[in-house]
Amino acid sequence: MTKNKNNQVIWNTRINKNGSSLFQRVGNSIDIDKRLYKEDIKASTAHVEMLFKQKIISFKIKNKIIYGLTKINNEIKKNKFEFKKKYEDIHMNIEKRLFEVIGDEAGYVHTARSRNDQVITDFKIWIKSATNEINNNIDKIIKSTIKLAEKNIKTVMPGFTHLKNAQPISFAHYLMSFVEMFNRDKKRFLNNLDSLNENPLGVAALAGTSFKIDRYYTTKKLGFIRPTNNSIDTVSDRDFVLDFLYASSVCSMHISRIAEELIIWNSDSFNLIKLTDKVVTGSSIMPQKKNPDLLEYLRGKSGNAYGNLFSMLTILKGLPLSYHKDLQDDKELVFKSNDNLNNCLKIFNEILKNCKPNKSVMLKLANKGYTTATDLAEYLSINYSMSFRKAYQKTAMVVNYAEKRKKKLNELTLEELKKIEPKLKEDVLKVFDLNNSIISKKSYGGTSFDNIKKMILKYKKND
Ligand code: ARG
Numbered sequence: 001m002t003k004n005k006n007n008q009v010i011w012n013t014r015i016n017k018n019g020s021s022l023f024q025r026v027g028n029s030i031d032i033d034k035r036l037y038k039e040d041i042k043a044s045t046a047h048v049e050m051l052f053k054q055k056i057i058s059f060k061i062k063n064k065i066i067y068g069l070t071k072i073n074n075e076i077k078k079n080k081f082e083f084k085k086k087y088e089d090i091h092m093n094i095e096k097r098l099f100e101v102i103g104d105e106a107g108y109v110h111t112a113r114s115r116n117d118q119v120i121t122d123f124k125i126w127i128k129s130a131t132n133e134i135n136n137n138i139d140k141i142i143k144s145t146i147k148l149a150e151k152n153i154k155t156v157m158p159g160f161t162h163l164k165n166a167q168p169i170s171f172a173h174y175l176m177s178f179v180e181m182f183n184r185d186k187k188r189f190l191n192n193l194d195s196l197n198e199n200p201l202g203v204a205a206l207a208g209t210s211f212k213i214d215r216y217y218t219t220k221k222l223g224f225i226r227p228t229n230n231s232i233d234t235v236s237d238r239d240f241v242l243d244f245l246y247a248s249s250v251c252s253m254h255i256s257r258i259a260e261e262l263i264i265w266n267s268d269s270f271n272l273i274k275l276t277d278k279v280v281t282g283s284s285i286m287p288q289k290k291n292p293d294l295l296e297y298l299r300g301k302s303g304n305a306y307g308n309l310f311s312m313l314t315i316l317k318g319l320p321l322s323y324h325k326d327l328q329d330d331k332e333l334v335f336k337s338n339d340n341l342n343n344c345l346k347i348f349n350e351i352l353k354n355c356k357p358n359k360s361v362m363l364k365l366a367n368k369g370y371t372t373a374t375d376l377a378e379y380l381s382i383n384y385s386m387s388f389r390k391a392y393q394k395t396a397m398v399v400n401y402a403e404k405r406k407k408k409l410n411e412l413t414l415e416e417l418k419k420i421e422p423k424l425k426e427d428v429l430k431v432f433d434l435n436n437s438i439i440s441k442k443s444y445g446g447t448s449f450d451n452i453k454k455m456i457l458k459y460k461k462n463d
Pocket of ligand 1: 029033088089115116119323325327328329
């Protein structure tokens with residue numbers, strides 16, 4: 001490594017002319033990847049400790065480098081570090097500053113590594129902790145959801161299919177479906193840890209190195225589980241980026257679906273939920289308005305997450321192995337998806353805390369649309385040993401009869417029902433009771449009040 005005269009970029013010793021200023025402007029990534037500074041310093045520190053242990057650098061040089069890196073870490077933390085676009089990225093900015101702080105011996109820090117393995121090492125460490133933060137935010141949502149569910153076990157509403165009233169359910173059961181979605185999201189992020197836990201450091205540019213390094217040592221030091229197996233694949237691989245962007249997209253999609261449903265329920269036509277003033281906004285012209293803008297924000301932001309995922313997939317499509325500049329955009333996409341998702345998770349948690357069911361409207365709506373028809377069909381099948389299809393047909397006749405007479409199912413008399421199925425007894429009338437309908441859905445995972453209580457308890461215990 002030669003001395004850096006005339007402010008030349010470190011790797012530019014064979015390039016005589018200064019690069020195009022336009023490229024310097026567009027090709028740098030410092031404004032984005034400076035977020036990796038802590039990880040970069042941590043990885044460089046582990047790297048030089050390994051180099052010393054392997055007798056590749058002396059004790060004195062190792063200490064000097066670590067001293068310089070620690071100083072730089074503090075400078076950046078205290079906003080006293082000047083990031084320069086001409087040094088392209090965080091790695092070169094730190095290395096360049098290391099020369100200023102400790103002098104020529106800084107030239108040893110880049111022994112047996114390349115920016116190609118350096119950047120992925122930093123990035124994987126960063127994504128691992130981002131995964132943690134996202135899962136913590138998801139946990140908060142799960143807690144708020146369970147809290148709201150606990151208060152609404154007996155809140156009856158219609159469940160929908162095709163957005164048409166289908167069957168009576170407990171509002172809590174609906175809420176507990178969020179918990180399943182968000183638990184899957186958590187698992188999806190956690191599953192990604194397997195490949196994130198493979199340490200890239202030491203594969204160097206693409207071929208490995210002739211220095212006698214110990215990749216197991218840096219693996220342990222940096223909290224990875226094992227070193228990656230193939231140096232070419234290591235510097236080419238961005239599957240872990242796709243995994244993160246995909247997990248973020250699915251989680252955003254879940255939020256978007258729920259947001260859309262709550263928007264519908266908050267509409268004046270449905271009026272199933274109330275949002276407090278904390279999470280609605282007014283209109284500039286219509287003084288009466290309270291709009292669910294935050295929910296709309298959440299619904300829309302999934303588009304952003306998908307965009308980032310598809311950008312990365314497109315960058316990788318047809319890209320030859322191993323490292324290419326194209327890959328540099330990976331960080332911007334991940335940072336954007338990460339920030340976006342954390343915002344959405346926080347907003348959604350706020351909405352959950354500021355959302356109340358309109359219980360009487362829910363109940364009234366559950367009484368519309370013959371929602372207990374399936375209960376009658378099941379009752380006939382169970383008690384009169386009819387095939388389900390036969391029971392279904394009889395029930396359809398009952399619904400037709402009720403519809404013609406503009407009656408609800410629970411307004412039909414036993415005599416009227418007997419016209420369709422003479423064997424029926426008084427006992428049949430209870431199937432049209434909404435609570436009874438819910439209580440009867442005892443099959444595992446069904447909406448019965450008892451099931452919900454058990455499920456809530458189970459999730460509270462897992463806490
Ligand atoms: N800033 C670069 C990136 O994020 C670092 C890797 C540079 N490697 C190289 N061979 N130019 O992709």
